[in-house]
Amino acid sequence: MKIEDFFYRVGELAESAVVKLLGAVKDIILPSPKEIPPDFKLLRKLVKKRITVHEFLSLKLQVIFLLYLILNLVIIILTHENIFWLMLIAIVYFLYLRRLLWRNYYFFIEFEPYRYFYYGIFLITLVAFGGYVLLRTLTHVVYYYYAYLATIFVVVLLFRQFFKEKYGRDWTYGVVEEIKGDVVKVFVHDDIAANVKPGYYWVDRVGDLEEGRIVKLLLEEKMLKGAVPKRIIEVFLDHQSSNISTEPKEDKE
């Protein structure tokens, strides 16, 4: 190998590295929707089941939010009143969250509620912990802390209420998987707006049902458990839906 070639290589590497870095920075600062779904290497190892991209995304959002929360707690405990670490982690989390959301814009069944929800809880967390650090510098009287805690709890409940008002529904869509006599098994996607967990639900059978048909399901709200489909209120004859392609094949072990 000639020395020139070597320098060329170095030059190319440097150039490409700069380009890659710039690309990465651009990707972080101004993420754009991608056509290719992410492969969720880590999550796939954790979740052995085959689930849809939408559900993977939802799971990832939850996991990184939980990580963010735990990190906040650790920072509070270990560094005490250090707001710098809190802000740093907040920025990192926010950039990552934003990128994750925008990048997978096409893979969300419904993008807006997810974005709103995760931005919202991020903001609440940031304010809650930041305010807490601020409070600690102001007072050491235990009762103020309880009062603050109660305030945050109220804020959380208000946010939940507000979110429900804005995006909340008492119905969701499901796909008929199996018809057995009087009951029908439907598959429901994760739907943050309806607060329904993904999975199979048994509902009463109605007329005009076929396997693979999309149905509109009435939900019943249950505290902490989320909503549960109760009845089929509408059957869509046209089963062409954008969601179908993302629906995983029936999971048979």
Next chain:
Amino acid sequence: MRRRAFLINSSVILLLIPLMLLLATYEDVSYQIIHAQSERMQIESTFDVVSSLELNFQKALEISTKRALITTTEYVASKGFISGEMANQTIADLIIWGQSPVGISSDQSLGMWLQNITSILRRQGYNISPSVNDILNNITIRVAPLDSFHIAVIARIPRIKITSASGGVIYEGAIPENRNVTVIVSLEGIEDTFIARETYDLYHRLIKACSYPYPELVERPIKVLSGTGESEVPVVTGVYGEDINYNATHIWKDSSTNTTINGVSVSPLDVIKDGDVGVLVFENIGTTGPKTWSVSTQEEWQENTQSGTNYEISTGELTLKKYWKVLWSFGSASVSYGETKTIANVPSLPTSIEYKWTTSLKIEKSGLWLESPTLKISLTKIGVSMECKGSCPDISKRFTENPSSSPVLLELSGGLGIGSATGYTQNNIIEGYVYHQNGDWTSVVWDPKLSKPAQIQSFNVTTSIGTLEEVYVQVGVDINNDGIIDQWTPWLLLNDGINVMTSLNLPLGYRWQVKFQLKTLDNNDLRHAPRVQKYSLLVKPLEEESGSNSRAYDIQPFIECLENGYYFGIYNAPSFFERLEGNFNPDRHRKYEALANRTQDLLGISYNGKHYPIGLVSFILPSDSRIQLVLNTAGATLTNQTSFDYYFLKYYIDGSTEKEGYKMYGVSAGNVITDENFYLDYETAVALFGTQGAQDLLQR
């Protein structure tokens, strides 16, 4: 049915936020609880600093006081008495500063303690202000004798400021906060340097209290039992159980002497121990039996007052008790010399007067006589005269006029020979009597000046009562010693001759009076009138216990303290401080006493409302070989100087302060001798044994 349970529902996610915050808060709250606890510990440690400072102050004061006492006694023993200031001031200076202007220095003082505690506290992060010197200057201290065997030190730091290292004031105020620190130090076991100093360091004595430390206040170092007894000698000394025996009711000396004490109120067995030295004291040896007063009425009742009639009759001067001597003129036939007696106040007009020789008047002759002398008696003014030879009869004269003062002439005449004649009545008594007819006669109030009431023993009246005549008598008594006769017997009819009246039925009294009533039922009979010839009233004071008052002493406790050189706390003796000063001055003693009284009042110490004394006294036994050495060194010869340590040493060593003492029974007088040269002054003996004890036990 399968659900994608790995996803958490959004509400739960939301609730995780306050949950996480709660966790953070929990950590923080627990941190705060620990913080609060440590804060409390901080407060407690601050409190500890102050209270330990108080405790430390108390201990430092105690140590400094003891150290100051020892340093002072060492100084006195080696250099000299403290002069120029009061010894308590010296000790106060030593306690605070560790040195005194007198030139004593102590190695433990409040000053040193403050230096130490300040640096220790500084290491712990506390600062003390003001400076150590300022604090010492401001300490209030009082060093006072508390009683004979204790001194009290009362002190306080009026202002101190403790700041923490960060500058916060932890404490500001007095130490202790709202009281004084009081330290009471016992003097027992400390050397009495007065004695060491005075004896050229040859004799040492530690202050130690006798088991009867306050004889004037609490209990005397002698035991006494009183009763009645008999003895041939007034004082008997001996050892109980050896030559003096005792049982539950009696104390007696061995058979060789007749000595017993009976009727002791407390059982001697409870009080006396075998081997104890005893002293038995008897009052009025030789006058056994009850004392009685017998009354011859005519002697005592001189100024009778007639009541109801015109007569005042006195018989006083007529009584010729004395040996009556008649001078004899040899050779002359008619001239005679005689002693005359004058009736001073013969009453204005007695009905009659009668003289009577108790037995007979006799002339005793000596030498050669040719003729027997004649006795001539005349009441010149009345004109009564009689002559007789040898034995003379009674004479009597009835008055018809006022006799006024009437000298009685007793004259002896006649006789011829060489020799002398002496005239006398056989019993040396001539008694005179008055009587009158049909009248009342009242005696004066007879006051035999009794100290206790007496009972009439006998009342005898001799009368001459004829037929158709009556004589009555009445006796009165002053019961309550106010000079007024309170109670009379009824009129009692008398018989002719001797009337012995035993049961007059009168109470005890102090004064008596007699009334007579004479009646002639036949007024025409002038040959005889009722007469009271003689009366006598005999009274006897209350029966006293038979045997003389006597007391049995057990002086063993005193002897033990004496032999061991133990100290007594009495009022009139030099206190510990005065012993340090080497001088027992009344003014200084009063000052110390006033200080002690104030301190006792402050601490609420008293004995039955009385202040404890501060004086200390021990006794020197002059025969002790070490004392002999000291006395020989001083060239002193023993006298009767008291053995009171202060006076003894001052007298024999310094040649001053003479104080006379007396030998004490059971110690230096009598059969049992501890030290025959022991003398005790009366004043100290009274302090130790009481007045009676001092009178009984000192050989005066």
